[in-house]
Amino acid sequence: MSVDAQADKAKNIKTLTTIQSEVEDSNGLALSVDCVIFGFDENKLKVLLIRSDLKKYLGKWSLLGDLVRPNEDLDGAAYRILKKRTGLSDVYLEQVHTFGSINRHPAGRVVTVAYCSLINVQHHKLNILENELHWHDVTNVTDLAFDHQEIFDTCYRRLQKRIQEHPLGFNLLPKKFSLRDLQNLYEAILNVKMDRRNFRKKFFSMDFLIDIDEMEQDVPHRPGKLYKFNYEKYEKKKKKWVGIDF
Amino acid sequence: MSVDAQADKAKNIKTLTTIQSEVEDSNGLALSVDCVIFGFDENKLKVLLIRSDLKKYLGKWSLLGDLVRPNEDLDGAAYRILKKRTGLSDVYLEQVHTFGSINRHPAGRVVTVAYCSLINVQHHKLNILENELHWHDVTNVTDLAFDHQEIFDTCYRRLQKRIQEHPLGFNLLPKKFSLRDLQNLYEAILNVKMDRRNFRKKFFSMDFLIDIDEMEQDVPHRPGKLYKFNYEKYEKKKKKWVGIDF
DNA sequence: AATTTAATGTGTAAAATAAACACATTAAAG
DNA sequence: CTTTAATGTGTTTATTTTACACATTAAATT
Incomplete structure (x- = not known):
């Protein structure tokens, strides 16, 4: 292994050289x-x-x-x-x-x-x-x-x-978030606009948002409520629907 | 490589020996x-x-x-x-x-x-x-x-x-099949019973079954109609729904 | 202090979809 | 000719989704 390659390895950075040598070491795969x-x-x-x-x-x-x-x-x-x-x-x-x-x-x-x-x-x-x-x-x-x-x-x-x-979105948000944050997240990921009222209704009906009785701070408008995600409740309520939905 | 291993290879059958030698050849992976x-x-x-x-x-x-x-x-x-x-x-x-x-x-x-x-x-x-x-x-x-x-x-x-x-099920059926075949397939894979009337309604409404105007043969009861699957139509109608459905 | 602004928060009606359910029809078997 | 064991279909109800509008709140501005 070259000195350069060793230095790279020390820095934990893979270069073409280091990878190539490892690939060669392992007989091609x-x-x-x-x-x-x-x-x-x-x-x-x-x-x-x-x-x-x-x-x-x-x-x-x-x-x-x-x-x-x-x-x-x-x-x-x-x-x-x-x-x-x-x-x-x-x-x-x-x-x-x-x-x-x-x-x-x-x-x-x-x-x-x-x-x-x-x-x-x-x-x-x-x-x-x-x-x-x-x-x-x-x-x-x-x-x-x-x-x-x-x-x-x-x-x-x-x-x-x-x-x-699945409610993966919560992994991308802070522990405490507003419904607006949540909707922005969905809209950004799915690249669509959603109806605010229906969005909120949907999430409330699922009943795994915990109202922590806090409000947004330092927003230039009426502050929204903050929520946490209730993982336990989700695990219990998880959908087990069986049907056809092409 | 041993003679046995060569014979196995000739038969296109992998044995522990042949795999082991290949793994060893490739330096462990x-x-x-x-x-x-x-x-x-x-x-x-x-x-x-x-x-x-x-x-x-x-x-x-x-x-x-x-x-x-x-x-x-x-x-x-x-x-x-x-x-x-x-x-x-x-x-x-x-x-x-x-x-x-x-x-x-x-x-x-x-x-x-x-x-x-x-x-x-x-x-x-x-x-x-x-x-x-x-x-x-x-x-x-x-x-x-x-x-x-x-x-x-x-x-x-x-x-x-x-x-x-997705309509994968058709890959498991003959080209021509009855709706009963199709429902049996779904019931077997999903391990549930479905309502026959609703099942048929669902598939007819999706409108990619082609009625080929043939009937089942040699069944010990009233024969059912046979259908083919219309892949083209499916490709056009494919669901593009966006929403939340946990 | 009053007004404006830009959000939050909620209710209801219409439309679409899914679920539940029963009876007439057909062809083969007896 | 009767029985049998399926196929084939229509309607009602419940549920879910969509569309849509107005009152409320707190900050910012005047």
Whole structure:
């Protein structure tokens, strides 16, 4: 391994050289994990990207990923990446799809397992600048390195579907949130406008918002009530409908 | 490679020995694909299993799988397995989940990508006995080799969910089918009873059943009408609903 | 202090969908 | 010719979704 490569390894940054050597070490097949980390800030859905350090894709943005280690399972690798890049544990994480096109990676045959993660950007206080990490508006995500655009698209579509079926959205919000926050979140993710009255009715009827008897502070208009999400109640009420709905 | 292993390879059967050598060749990491192949026969949902030839799991049933080759992508490997085991091309195939527990395979670190496939058993005319292949009732699938029980469970749940959202069921039926066949299929997969009148109303209102003006033959009661599925019309009418439905 | 502003918060009617339910019809079997 | 075991259909009710409008509140402005 070159001195440069060693230095890179010390910095925990994978370069084309280091990955290539690892792929070669493993006789042509390597396994990686890539995380699509979503956040919600200023009423926009964001995704955390890093600038690629590979020559072929120099300057392009890419997902956060790493090779899977011999002694860790796939979820473990994904959690490790998340912990390293966001400092957060206990985040929402879901395996989405595995991408294995023969030439998807310039360093050789690298099959990657894509994960989707939802975090609360309030909790994320990372050295974003140093690492060339950046929160991108999902609407501006184009032309990523490798096949990361396809991976991102797949994960975003998955999120859009999932959030209609499960209350994932709360992972992206602060513990206390207003119904307006919640609706903004849904509108941003699904890219639609919703009727405020029906939206509220829907969530109240589901009955797993806890009224914590606090109001928004420092808003330039009438403050709204704040709520918390009741996970326990959700677990009990979870939909078990069976039917046909093409 | 041993003579035995070579013979096994010639027969296209993977043994512990052959897999182990391949895993060792690849310096500890191997990638495989496992297919959960569903069929529908005698009004029962079936899954195609093969008897394990690994000592550790001797006699247990397992899914159909193989190592991914250096020059093929994941879907390609899955299609190859399907073609080999069922003789069929152009079948419904969906990647479901990737399983990578450290000790899931006795031969070493083998990460496997699980696929779910739906085939028409009428079209499947294979040498089932010779290969120790067998169609199992899904209700009797227990205690599979490796982590294949978990993989099967995951794929079965995925099928149950998918079939409520998309007209996959037609892949399991003959080209011409009666509404009773269709309802039996849904009832078998979802393990529920449905109201016959409402079921028919639902499908007629979706308007992608083609009345081919033929009747069932050789049934011991009043014959029902036969239908074909109109894929084109479905593609046009596909649901694009956006909302919340926990 | 009064007014304006920009939100929050709520109720109701209409439309669409899903669920529950019963009886006439048909062709094969006896 | 009768029985049997299905197919095939229509209506009513309940539930869910959609569409829509006005009073209320607190901050900001005058």
